[in-house]
Amino acid sequence: MPDRITSKTMYASLAGYLEDLQESGVEGVPVAIPREPHPDTPKNVSHVKNLEELACQVQDCTKCGLSAERKRVVFGQGNPKARLVLVGEAPGAEEDRQGIPFVGDAGMVLTRLLKAMGLSREDVYICNVIKCRPPGNRNPHKDEIVACSGYLKQQLALINPQVLVALGTFAAQTLLATKEPISRMRGHFHPMPGHKNLAVMPTFHPAFLLRNQENREHFWEVWDDMTKVLAHLGLPIPDKQRR
Numbered sequence: 001m002p003d004r005i006t007s008k009t010m011y012a013s014l015a016g017y018l019e020d021l022q023e024s025g026v027e028g029v030p031v032a033i034p035r036e037p038h039p040d041t042p043k044n045v046s047h048v049k050n051l052e053e054l055a056c057q058v059q060d061c062t063k064c065g066l067s068a069e070r071k072r073v074v075f076g077q078g079n080p081k082a083r084l085v086l087v088g089e090a091p092g093a094e095e096d097r098q099g100i101p102f103v104g105d106a107g108m109v110l111t112r113l114l115k116a117m118g119l120s121r122e123d124v125y126i127c128n129v130i131k132c133r134p135p136g137n138r139n140p141h142k143d144e145i146v147a148c149s150g151y152l153k154q155q156l157a158l159i160n161p162q163v164l165v166a167l168g169t170f171a172a173q174t175l176l177a178t179k180e181p182i183s184r185m186r187g188h189f190h191p192m193p194g195h196k197n198l199a200v201m202p203t204f205h206p207a208f209l210l211r212n213q214e215n216r217e218h219f220w221e222v223w224d225d226m227t228k229v230l231a232h233l234g235l236p237i238p239d240k241q242r243r
């Protein structure tokens, strides 16, 4: 499959400069700390149980037409007490097969970016706005967004993170209810509508970085955004040199 070879080659070259970023040797800084539950969280039930219960409930969801063609619902993965949540658009083919978000080519880029930040996938929580794969990876329709958005809201209420990274145009525009281009939104925090004390940092989608590897500046822009996220969380910022 030539398609596969191309994306592998692209990945290898992008991995090279993600490795450069990783040189500082900061490993696995815990980003999750126990905190008070969100005021909307029901009392007397633990965080994990609620998130798990919600996940169980979503497994059988047929609230929109995407349920007809999905293989697996991709609810989310990571630390139920994460202070940092990363939200993408919708599952792709590999995510649909495995039931786990960001496990394809874009996912490998995201995993390496987190590592460069001194974090692992287990430190943070990763999910999508839409929980089932749109056929052929088409953009989600309005009715599907409306049908699914309640689940992300509940996830955020249960996790109660401090920072949300919106990965790409779709996530940023949907979460912030705006048509602003990602290039204008990225680089600074935006308040999350309907959530107190949740700062949203829009940044480019890892798939966009893969598609535009010749432009290293996009990669460094994402890195700049992530250093602001680390600073906001009070975490150490690995020292990376632009080459």
Ligand code: URA
Residues within 6 Å of the ligand: 088, 089, 090, 091, 092, 095, 100, 101, 102, 103, 104, 106, 107, 128, 207
């Ligand atoms: N792209 C997304 O937006 N989400 C995934 O889970 C995978 C790729």
Ligand code: SF4
Residues within 6 Å of the ligand: 058, 061, 062, 063, 064, 065, 066, 067, 073, 130, 131, 132, 144, 147, 148
């Ligand atoms: Fe339900 Fe969301 Fe899947 Fe639609 S995309 S079937 S609303 S979980």
